[in-house]
Amino acid sequence: MxxxxxxxxxxxxxxxxxxxxxxxxxxxxxxxxxxxxxxxxxxxxxxxxxxxxxxxxxxxxxxxxxxxxxxxxxxxxxxxxxxxxxxxxxxxxxxxxxxxxxxxxxxxxxxxxxSALCVRGALQVAVSSTGASPSLAQEVRDKVERLLPRTLDPLLERLKHARSVENAPPQTLRAIAKSGVGKVFLIGCGPGSVDNLTVGALRAFGLLDVALIDALVSPEIEALLPLACKKVDVSKQKGFHTKTQEEINAMLVAYAKEGLCVGRLKGGDPFIFGRLHEEKAVLAEEGIAYEVINGVSSALAACNAAGVVPTLRRVSTGMTIVSAHLRESRFNDDWVEILNKPAHTVVVLMAQSFASQIKASLLRAGISPVLPALFVSNIDREGECVIAGCVEDLDKMSALAPRPAVLILGESVGDAYRMTDDPLRSFAHSRFAILGKPPRVLGQHSS
Missing domain, CATH: 3.40.50.720 (NAD(P)-binding Rossmann-like Domain)
Structure with missing residues (x-):
């Protein structure tokens, strides 16, 4: 100094x-x-x-x-x-x-x-405020640590070899270095509300150079991204894909190899039917550092929005989260037998367009036609509503429910909307109710 x-x-x-x-x-x-x-x-x-x-x-x-x-x-x-x-x-x-x-x-x-030091093997990043504010230096250091891959030793060895043995030109060395410091954040953004974002997601937002954004990420959440962050729409909805999964994988790799910090913003939680495995596998194969940040799953947020406790004692001893949608828009009904278990709740994602097939499969499996069911639409967004009904009403309920919607099936649904001591009977009589909030429950089960 x-x-x-x-x-x-x-x-x-x-x-x-x-x-x-x-x-x-x-x-x-x-x-x-x-x-x-x-x-x-x-x-x-x-x-x-x-x-x-x-x-x-x-x-x-x-x-x-x-x-x-x-x-x-x-x-x-x-x-x-x-x-x-x-x-x-x-x-x-x-x-x-x-x-x-x-x-x-x-x-x-x-x-x-x-200096506040970020150490990655032989590479050290020193941040100094010339003594004015060690706290600021530490904050910047922490941001750098979050941004960089956890290890850079293999990259350093590669560059050292290319520089000393291969006598590579400066532009080649810079390209190698740039491709090694890119990082991808695979971020769960919850079902829509900013309130459901984790602190980890918000911190990652501040680092992003590029964001690949799914359709279910709300405009309010997108607005939290830095102004300089490039926003890329990679929406995938039934019958319409802005980008295929293969194209998204290629974009993640390409942007990261430019040395950029890339965010893959997904609705809900990446681990729940979020194609996370495929993206992780591609990034690992390419040697690109990545970090997964959990989000609030729409399966749980739907239960909260509808007032359904999916593991209510004496009513539902467990819950299962399934998808009715397979690749190439194929219908999945391998899960319907689960509802033959006593006291169980099933949350079905991507169910709305398959409501008629779900109804038919459930009835074939011997599930009661008056088993309570709910579609919860626009979870944590403007226009949120609950469509109440039973298994035999699923096709009609689906037509009433705005998209996107989550389906909940089980006796715990009836318990949340119980108006008499006979929840199934009262629920069957109140079918097709469009409810903003659960009605007052007169009787309660012990939980």
Whole structure:
């Protein structure tokens, strides 16, 4: 760190080989500096009037008041005492002894500053605020750590070999480096409401250069992306695909290999029928770093919106989440026998266009035609509503339900809307009710 004749500060990164270092102080601030040196394997000795932080309990500390003679022979001295008199003495001593001095939190007296370090093997990223705000430096460091792949050693070895053995030109080296620092976030954005976004999703949004956005990601959530983030519509709806899955996979790879931070924004949770495995497999095969961020599944948000407790004691001992939709728009009914289990709730995603087939399959499997059912539409969005009915009404209910909608089947549905002591009978009589919120339940099961 050097000061010009205008007293402005400029950062110059210098590879500092291990120096004989003295740390003065053994309190909380000294412990922070000691941890920073430990992180990069920098040896040091500690001198303090007393040990005030547990970090130094198992480290050798020379316990004594500050003695100017003790700095002799040290090449770096760090004053973490907070004592102005000690700092004043060290400033007077450094010219005679030739050591570099850092007085913690007093930038004008420092010959160098500690940086917030992001370490990825041999690669180190140092963030400095020239002593003005260590907190800001740490925040920026944390953002860099989130952005970079967890390991860069293989990339460094590849670049080292290409540079020294293959004598690759600079543009080739830069292309290799760029392709190795890209990262993909596979982000679950929940069913629609901003309130359902996780903190992890919001943090990832702030890093994105490009976002590939599904149809079920709401405009309110999309509006939270940085203004500079490129937004790409990759909607996939029944009968209409803006991009095929193969095209989406190729885009993830291509953008990441440009060194960009890429977000794949999905409705609900990526693990629940979100084609997550295919995208992870492609990224892993290409050696691209990725991180998966969970979201609130529409299956659970639908239950919440409709007031249905899918694992209500004595009514439903378990729940199963299934999809009625397979690839190439094929109908899936392998799950219908599950409803022959006593006390079970089934949540069916992508069911609306197959309502007639679901009804027929359920009746063939011997499921009661008056088993309660709900379509929950526009979950956590404007126009949210619940269409109440029974198995024998599924086709008619589907026609009433706005898209997108989730289907819930089981006795727990009837319990949520129970108006008499006979939930099935009352539910069958109130079919086709379009409900904004569950009606008041007069009787309750113990839960």
């Amino acid at each position: 050097a000061r010009t004749h205008h007293q402005s500060l400029a950062c110059l990164s210098v590879a500092l080989t291990p120096k004989k270092t003295l740390l003065i102080g053994a309190g909380k601030i000294a412990a922070q500096k000691a941890r920073a040196m430990d992180k990069v394997g920098f040896a040091y000795e500690v001198m303090a009037q007393e040990i005030c932080d547990a970090f130094f309990a198992d480290k050798p500390v020379v316990v004594m008041p500050f003695d100017p003679l003790h700095v002799k022979g040290f090449e770096v001295v760090i004053d973490a005492t907070g004592n102005p008199e000690v700092a004043k003495e060290l400033v007077a001593l450094k010219q005679a002894h030739g050591f570099l001095l850092n007085v913690v939190d007093v930038p004008p007296l420092c010959d160098f500053y500690f």
